[in-house]
Amino acid sequence: MTDGKKKLRSQDWFGGRDKMGFVHRAWLRNQGYPNDYFGGRPVIGICNTWSELTPCNGHLRDLAENVKRGILEAGGVPMEFPVMSLGETIMKPTTMLFRNLASMDVEESLRANPLDAVVLMAGCDKTTPSLLMGACSVGLPALVVSGGPMLNGKFRGGEIGSGTFNWQVKAKIDSGEFTADDLTEAEVCGARSAGHCNTMGTASTMAVMSEALGMTLPGMASIPAADSRKKLMAQLSGRRIVEMVHEGLTPAKVMTRQAFENAIVVNAAVGGSTNFILHLLAIAGRIGVPLALEDFDRHGSQVPLLVNLKPSGQRLMEDFFYAGGLAVVMKELGGLLHRDVLTINGKTLDDNYRAATCYDTTVIRPLDQPLQPAAGIAVLHGNLCEQGAVIKPSAATPALLKHRGPAVVFSSMEDYHARIDDPDLPITADSVIVLQGVGPRGYPGMPEVGNVDLPRKLVEQGVQDMVRISDGRMSGTAYGTVVLHVAPESAAGGALALVQDGDLIELDVPARRLQLLVDDAELSRRRAAWAPPAPRASRGYVKLYVDHVQQAHLGADLDLLVGSSGSIVERDSH
Template sequence: MAQDEKKKVQLRSASWFGTNDKNGFMYRSWMKNQGIPDHHFQGKPVIGVCNTWSELTPCNAHFRQIAERVKNGIREAGGIPVEFPVFSNGESNLRPTAMLTRNLAAMDTEEAIRGNPIDGVVLLVGCDKTTPALLMGAASCDLPTIVVTGGPMLNGKHHGKDVGSGTLVWQAHEEYKAGRITLEQFMDMEASMSRSAGTCNTMGTASTMACMAESLGTSLPHNAAIPAVDSRRYVLAHLSGMRIVDMVFEDLKLSKILTKDAFINAIRTNAAIGGSTNAVIHLKAIAGRIGVDLSLDDWSHGKGVPTLVNLQPSGKYLMEEFYYSGGLPAVLRRLGENGMLNNDALTANGKSIWDNVKDSECYNDDVIRPMDNPLVASGGICILRGNLAPRGAVLKPSAASPHLLKHRGKAVVFENFDMYKARINDPELDIDENSIMVLKNCGPKGYPGMAEVGNMGLPPKVLQKGIKDMVRISDARMSGTAFGTVVLHVTPEAMELGPLAAVQEGDYIQLDAHNGVLHLEVSDEEIAARLEKLKATQVIMRTGGYMEIYRERVLQADEGCDFDFLVGCRGAAVPAHSH
């Protein structure tokens, strides 16, 4: 955009800093105590750098350096960077689950953006919930916005082999429980897993949501996969800082990028990368904030899309190999060439997604598989329905055992996670590899916060037989780094007296992922009678504080687990304040 045209654009920050009256005096004067010169308040766009840096969020602990590179880019392009913190919900430390505070972080982000004198915003995200939370908050304001991810950590290294963050824990712990490795060998792996700054290096939820942000068009190309400590991560941060300034002058708001076509692209991308089931919840929540009608049925757009990315937990490699093999642009090109991408969808750099990826190359066909040699022929998230999940449940076929995708078994029931922990190691537990493990009361209201406990570890008596997978069903979530034939997000949840609450020990359950069916072999009348009996004895817990707000106002998994009062785009307008 020409300089003369830029001068004609009415900047939002001008209503704070652009008046020669008492209010303008006060807004400018207090900002000047940071050493800002007077000419910076004259027609330069103010860019917020929304930072989730925290030493308690190790995935995001390097964001001070990332922020400085973004700010350098903003200055070079003629903007004024203003960095501000928002709540940082780290997956690895925060109890009871980071999902409990995703909406809190989104509220913080929304109000910080709307209430302050900024014309555009850069979202610094990385750890699982920070990406959806900040996109949700920004979407409700609808200013020009660009995402900069912190990037994945380097490959873990243990005894000469690459090991994946998260995935190593699940695998090694099962090996220890089965008696195949000692406690000393298990603990020896700890230091091997996380050896640099960055998010999980598997295709877990952090990497998945980074890919979702890029496939939605909210970041520059290659943002998703550049390793955190690769110098090109800093280059991308600098270029993103430059780009947001032009986005302000172009009035390229989130609502122009986050269209229904963009969300369909993200759903198909999730299938192609073998992405986390958590994307189902987060994409719905982001769509709800920008005003796009996205439902579980829209995940059918991922059906038939092959899983091309050969990464743990579905496959073999890690995020370093993914980036050095061509990264997400190489995947998107393969989708676009085969009619599986809405090629005209607009992205943050002002180009269509196809223009961004049409010349991308793949440098390793084992890491990013060709369409005719996929890791999984149809890798899209499987949506299940039936009398056990009237409003839906999800399963990730690329992480499941093919022989269990159609299965009938007897239920072994855990009423809550504490009961699971108390029973699972009991040698007298009546369970074998044909059983179906059922976990209740771990949904949005039940846990609360819908913790990642759905991938229940198998009982030692089964592991010792060499069995590595069983069908597991719950209203919980699971880590994107986890694997197995795990049915998640059963809706309505047990705490809401959905049919899951009625499952009893010994009931038979049918799973047919090929036809999207989850069926409890109990009559509708018996299910209703059981639920009526439970309703009579149900006690509503009062906890006070944020947790009570959460339980009262959180929506179910099929609705994105947002708060009912936060759904929708409220825009960036804020009443003028007179001092």
């Protein structure tokens, strides 16, 4: 290049006046590209998780056009490409099984193609972390364009949130509150626009996480999908990514240890999903930032809850945006955040958010008047979870945060479904529901089943919550006194596999303790008699996953993906 700038990576493909330069340019000519597309302009990948099978991302194909416009305006060359899309509401057995596969798709697509930077088009739960994991592994300049939440659901004069309402459906049917016709009407009212879940579920949490990490333009996370300002931000993101190429601004310069600590604090303040833990740990593992499960308790558990959104509060994401959005939270948190960290717009966090204004304090509370004084995710330890477990106190029943009760054990989801509504099941409101076999390896894939529905006979008696413990996950839209991510999982021989009906279990969230009240000698006897379950997969990616997946306290990434591959491809087959 003649202007003194560093040579672009894409010029390794397009810059040569030899055979290979001819080959790489020639086939792309069938798209009608002019000469200057190959003459040293930054080539920007638009990594799109659009799919008609991913309802939350169904509008990303259109949103990508706004990104392209911005890239062209800034002098770049946009190249959109698809990667595996993960539709949380559709895919079986669970999208978590495929998060790591999607990240591999992203990583290898970036490495293999003539790209100088990438815009990550994300929306539904796992699409955001999988894109970030893959991009971090390569290290090209990158930013996230989040698709945005749906508009508030409107139903019979009130509002319903897509996601949180779903977890109430069985109880409403069992109690006789809802008929089949009622549900049909609610179905079409709850998801009335493009976008992802409009509660502070995992999708919204991931958008917030991206912005808190500094990986989106300020203000993007809160904008509803249907709002024209989302298109504006997408266009500005296209402009900005071209500038980032010239500045050499890569994810490693933005996603520092301090940025990860900021994300933990922000997640607590907004009442974000427990799934955030798994995804942030996995992203940190890819980019090389040391992060441990205990950091989420250390930096987040005492942070006040400021945002009044379901499932921890009453409102929805559209209300959050109108109240001032994430910018207000970032300003309100003040010295709880590292305010001098760099973000992808080239400015510090403090530069971006110091002028934010709150327009509705019933939605976003001041720091000195929070909804809850200490509502971040709590990390538990004890003989039932030697490598940790988590609980979201802001979504739990306060009276159950210290509880002792007898276990009612289900060995699998199939066992649970077969027996939970049996009127003869020996279970009371004081019982502790224990679900085994739903961890990363055991299911496989660690599904969102930890917040299992309560027995019909107890719902009919008016019981609304019980302590539930599993090695699985729960949706970020869900609620209840639910202990999750127990590690080691039961399929790996963790103590959860040894629990039997009637065993007393003590949960003490203030003391951060989860204890199986069975003496060590008896547990040793049970362990000697325990045999690992038969493998759930014999071929393909699922076998690769089962053989290599790490436990929940490490983020459930594949051990062979931790760290980075870099952007250099050393061999050329032509």
